[in-house]
Amino acid sequence: MSAIARTIAVFCGSRLGNDPVYQQVAEHAGKVLAREGIRLVYGGGANGLMGVVADSVIRAGGDVTGVIPEFLSEREKMHECVSELIVTTSMHERKQIMFTRAEAFWILPGGFGTFDEMMEILTWRQLDRHDKPIILVNTDGWGEAVMAMLKTAVRQGFASEQACALLQVVPDVETALACSVWREQGIPVSVDTL
Numbered sequence: 510m511s512a513i514a515r516t517i518a519v520f521c522g523s524r525l526g527n528d529p530v531y532q533q534v535a536e537h538a539g540k541v542l543a544r545e546g547i548r549l550v551y552g553g554g555a556n557g558l559m560g561v562v563a564d565s566v567i568r569a570g571g572d573v574t575g576v577i578p579e580f581l582s583e584r585e586k587m588h589e590c591v592s593e594l595i596v597t598t599s600m601h602e603r604k605q606i607m608f609t610r611a612e613a614f615w616i617l618p619g620g621f622g623t624f625d626e627m628m629e630i631l632t633w634r635q636l637d638r639h640d641k642p643i644i645l646v647n648t649d650g651w652g653e654a655v656m657a658m659l660k661t662a663v664r665q666g667f668a669s670e671q672a673c674a675l676l677q678v679v680p681d682v683e684t685a686l687a688c689s690v691w692r693e694q695g696i697p698v699s700v701d702t703l
């Protein structure tokens with residue numbers, strides 16, 4: 510059986526970026542999640558686009574789980590107003606909790622940390638560790654630049670076309686929602702194999 514995911518992880522920047530369009534997309538993503546009754550799982554910070562998405566969900570009356578390593582609580586300003594805050598001992602624990610809880614992943618613009626999170630979840634899917642949707646909301650060409658890198662790897666014989674297609678690039682949040690279809694009987698995954 511398949512349905513729209515009930516919990517979605519959003520990966521995005523711990524900075525705001527230099528164009529208001531990034532904040533607008535993050536704000537809209539939060540509103541859509543709250544409107545649809547979908548729980549947000551994210552990195553637990555109050556800064557940057559991460560904070561914008563979380564604030565937007567909270568303002569619209571939705572549920573938010575923040576997952577943040579203790580060592581980042583100052584640097585990324587741990588969010589105090591989320592419905593659930595999980596403080597982990599490491600980045601790896603944070604990623605595993607976010608991975609386990611989420612039924613789909615949305616990627617919004619961000620920096621190197623966002624690239625890391627996106628590539629890890631994509632490569633776990635490439636290795637058949639899960640079959641959850643991974644959706645990049647293309648904003649101001651951010652998604653095209655990512656796709657150019659992945660397609661270069663395909664063109665140079667380092668990755669398959671099929672692996673490249675595991676990342677869905679969509680123009681807006683509404684399309685991301687429509688693509689966030691979760692199969693209840695997906696690949697059973699033990700985090701011990703990640």
Ligand SMILES: Nc1ncnc2c1ncn2[C@@H]1O[C@H](COP(=O)(O)O)[C@@H](O)[C@H]1O
Pocket residue numbers: 521522523524552554557559581585600619620621622623624625626
């Ligand atoms: N190496 C990393 N692995 C996982 N997550 C990371 C890593 N480095 C940073 N992060 C987190 O990603 C988000 C977004 O970071 P940006 O660099 O602003 O895109 C943030 O919570 C980092 O802690």
